[in-house]
Amino acid sequence: MTYGDAVRYLLTLGRELASPQQARAAKFDLRNIITLAEYLGQPHRAYPCAQIAGTNGKGTTAAMLESILRSAGQAGGGPRPAGLRTGLYTSPHLERINERIRLEGEEIADSDFAETFTRIHAAIEQLLASGALAAHPTYFECLTAMAFDLYARRQVDFAVFEVGMGGRLDATNIVTPEVAVITQIDFDHENYLGHSIEEIAAEKAGIIKPGSWVVSAAEHPAARAVIARRAAELDARLVEVDTAYRVEGLHAVAGCYRAAVSSAHSTRRTELALPLPGRFQMRNALAALAAARLLAERGFPLDDAAIARGIATVRWPGRLELLQQQPSVYLDGTHNPAGARELLAFWEEHFQGKCIHLVYGAMRDKAVDEITGLLFPRAATVTLTQPHQARAISAEALASMTCHLAKRMEVVAEPEEALERALELAMPDDAVFATGSLYLVGDLRCWWNSRTMARGFGTAVGERSVP
Numbered sequence: 001m002t003y004g005d006a007v008r009y010l011l012t013l014g015r016e017l018a019s020p021q022q023a024r025a026a027k028f029d030l031r032n033i034i035t036l037a038e039y040l041g042q043p044h045r046a047y048p049c050a051q052i053a054g055t056n057g058k059g060t061t062a063a064m065l066e067s068i069l070r071s072a073g074q075a076g077g078g079p080r081p082a083g084l085r086t087g088l089y090t091s092p093h094l095e096r097i098n099e100r101i102r103l104e105g106e107e108i109a110d111s112d113f114a115e116t117f118t119r120i121h122a123a124i125e126q127l128l129a130s131g132a133l134a135a136h137p138t139y140f141e142c143l144t145a146m147a148f149d150l151y152a153r154r155q156v157d158f159a160v161f162e163v164g165m166g167g168r169l170d171a172t173n174i175v176t177p178e179v180a181v182i183t184q185i186d187f188d189h190e191n192y193l194g195h196s197i198e199e200i201a202a203e204k205a206g207i208i209k210p211g212s213w214v215v216s217a218a219e220h221p222a223a224r225a226v227i228a229r230r231a232a233e234l235d236a237r238l239v240e241v242d243t244a245y246r247v248e249g250l251h252a253v254a255g256c257y258r259a260a261v262s263s264a265h266s267t268r269r270t271e272l273a274l275p276l277p278g279r280f281q282m283r284n285a286l287a288a289l290a291a292a293r294l295l296a297e298r299g300f301p302l303d304d305a306a307i308a309r310g311i312a313t314v315r316w317p318g319r320l321e322l323l324q325q326q327p328s329v330y331l332d333g334t335h336n337p338a339g340a341r342e343l344l345a346f347w348e349e350h351f352q353g354k355c356i357h358l359v360y361g362a363m364r365d366k367a368v369d370e371i372t373g374l375l376f377p378r379a380a381t382v383t384l385t386q387p388h389q390a391r392a393i394s395a396e397a398l399a400s401m402t403c404h405l406a407k408r409m410e411v412v413a414e415p416e417e418a419l420e421r422a423l424e425l426a427m428p429d430d431a432v433f434a435t436g437s438l439y440l441v442g443d444l445r446c447w448w449n450s451r452t453m454a455r456g457f458g459t460a461v462g463e464r465s466v467p
Contacts, residue, residue: 032137053207055186070083086157094438167204167206178295202226
């Protein structure tokens with residue numbers, strides 16, 4: 001099967017959660033992925049791994065931890081010795097499906113993707129024919145099996161798996177991680193995970209295994225209580241970042257934060273310089289640091305220098321990603337109320353008194369009322385658009401729901417044209433933020449890269465140096 005054939009076949013399975021109706025009809029369990037993994041020879045057991053769940057910050061924390069692992073053994077300033085050979089599995093992707101399965105920090109090649117999917121597809125056909133599988137695995141289950149298999153065949157030293165949704169019944173949850181991490185917990189995917197913080201936290205805490213080691217960066221008291229109770233029930237060792245670490249001298253440089261992190265019960269101190277904007281990223285960095293220190297206790301070659309290097313060099317696009325200045329243009333996948341609150345805090349801290357021009361597009365199953373209620377009143381202009389995705393809410397429907405919230409609103413259905421319109425409205429000292437959905441971020445990031453390269457303006461997004 002060619003790369004194009006593989007991608008087209010996967011898309012016929014449905015991309016994540018296609019509609020609210022699918023949410024009500026879906027039945028989640030681990031039978032498919034267990035059966036498929038057994039047939040493939042249990043590839044997920046061939047290497048040590050970490051598993052990361054949460055509402056916000058799980059992808060960033062996963063990227064930070066993988067970057068730390070890749071930095072193990074590297075000396076600053078000299079020739080770059082090989083660090084640990086790593087795998088990183090995340091979702092969703094922004095531009096290309098290959099982003100989800102990374103080897104040593106790079107998305108896998110099209111040839112590797114095609115070869116791996118062909119092998120997984122053949123296994124699925126055999127299992128369906130024999131009756132071992134009652135139904136075809138989902139899009140996400142197929143990709144998860146591909147990551148399991150590819151990392152085993154490439155003999156990675158360590159893999160980091162980001163949970164797709166929830167935790168307890170997520171396809172990644174057949175792994176037995178060296179360390180599990182739970183990031184911030186808030187409301188999202190309520191149709192699947194529950195309508196209270198306690199219910200959502202219980203699903204996330206489903207990644208805790210008996211006797212395991214767990215890091216929690218959850219801040220909500222109810223979520224913390226659920227996680228602590230589950231860890232105690234399973235005799236798991238729990239490290240909560242709020243009690244284990246102190247952050248001192250926190251300050252921003254060009255929107256990116258630096259601080260010294262001290263252990264609460266020792267003099268151990270690590271200087272962190274984050275390349276990703278936003279105060280909230282420090283909490284993700286603490287979670288990655290805590291996980292790395294637990295892995296060091298288990299014998300992995302991770303010292304504080306590797307932790308500092310890994311965090312300082314992490315790349316994670318689409319989250320307060322700065323594309324240009326004068327005017328400043330940011331892409332940010334703010335898809336739930338907790339993310340909107342973090343974005344609003346970023347505006348208040350770094351753009352006080354500045355005009356903000358907002359480009360917004362969202363999915364139908366998101367808490368649009370709450371998100372727009374937070375962001376729209378602060379923006380000087382709002383340009384409504386819709387991502388190139390079947391689950392997107394139309395720009396016209398958004399306008400009818402939210403027109404009373406904005407000082408000035410326009411509807412431009414095509415995302416690229418919407419961003420162009422915001423740039424027309426912005427003065428050099430203003431800021432443009434495109435947000436609301438990671439699908440919108442992916443659309444605009446792809447367009448911006450092609451636009452930049454076509455105009456000969458140098459490197460594409462993601463290749464520029466970070467201050």
